Amino acid sequence: MKQPINVYIGYDSREPEAYEVCRHSLLKFNNEDFSVNPIPMKHQELREMGLFDRRWVIDEQGQYWDELDGKPFSTEFSHSRFAIQEYAKTVHNQTGWTMFVDCDFLFRKPVKKLFDLVDDKYAVMCVKFDWKPRSTVKMDNKIQSSYPRKLWSSLMLWNLDHPENKRMGYIKLNNAYGIDLHTFTWLHEDKLIGSIPETWNYVPSVSLDNPDPSAVHFSEGGPWFKGYEYVDYSFEWRREHVTALYEKWNSVRFEETARRVTAGKK
Numbered sequence: 001m002k003q004p005i006n007v008y009i010g011y012d013s014r015e016p017e018a019y020e021v022c023r024h025s026l027l028k029f030n031n032e033d034f035s036v037n038p039i040p041m042k043h044q045e046l047r048e049m050g051l052f053d054r055r056w057v058i059d060e061q062g063q064y065w066d067e068l069d070g071k072p073f074s075t076e077f078s079h080s081r082f083a084i085q086e087y088a089k090t091v092h093n094q095t096g097w098t099m100f101v102d103c104d105f106l107f108r109k110p111v112k113k114l115f116d117l118v119d120d121k122y123a124v125m126c127v128k129f130d131w132k133p134r135s136t137v138k139m140d141n142k143i144q145s146s147y148p149r150k151l152w153s154s155l156m157l158w159n160l161d162h163p164e165n166k167r168m169g170y171i172k173l174n175n176a177y178g179i180d181l182h183t184f185t186w187l188h189e190d191k192l193i194g195s196i197p198e199t200w201n202y203v204p205s206v207s208l209d210n211p212d213p214s215a216v217h218f219s220e221g222g223p224w225f226k227g228y229e230y231v232d233y234s235f236e237w238r239r240e241h242v243t244a245l246y247e248k249w250n251s252v253r254f255e256e257t258a259r260r261v262t263a264g265k266k
Helices: 016-027 043-048 080-091 163-167 170-175 178-182 234-265
Strands: 005-010 036-041 056-058 064-066 097-101 105-107 124-126 155-159 193-195 215-217
Touching: 005 016, 005 080, 016 036, 016 105, 016 234, 036 043, 036 080, 043 080, 080 097, 080 155, 080 170, 105 234
Parallel strands: 005 036, 005 097, 124 193
Antiparallel strands: 056 064, 097 155, 105 215, 124 155
16 A cells, blocks of 8 residues: 655634545545545644744734735735645655645545646646736635735645755745745746646636536635635535534544543553
């Protein structure tokens, strides 16, 4: 049996249910030939490890502001996602290809099909959106920023062995403006960014119609936010959420039963 491939999920403490669904939907397609190991990327843990020290402030409306460039951002992992190079190699001893994904994804197909697309000539692979948001707010009334290559970094296949990605170290991560990170400016050439089909990053109301997307990205707002309860694929997300909660509860119950049995034998 092959070792599972680590997949790093951006974790936001305000959206634990989104993380649980993303994690569960990744795992549900595992098999003996290809499996994944979801790992939450929590900014506080990265700070404690000494990998991430960007400072931010939260205003009275709950909006995040980066102290370095003075720009707003919407999630706790907006910048910390780019710690993946150091985190995967130094903490998890990982090589080869890995993946980062925002927590607000619902996977509907086995990600083996996604990893089958990797090409070692690329440093990063992603869906290359050409989109400028029309609204100035999203999610729970957070500022919707517009910038080149928006959403490209929301799902990234990442080549840990590519020499260009070695430039994404502690200094770059913690001292570059956010726009430089999200537009991949640590790469010397645009041709180092490979393209993956848009079906792997389908955003309701943004992407072209797709009757059977491989992964749904609730970038504008998911059914766990007020005002987005009935977005496309919300029913499917809720069903996955119930299943994820039940399996998590069942696992805890099993572990507790096993603990009691073990204690009773002593």
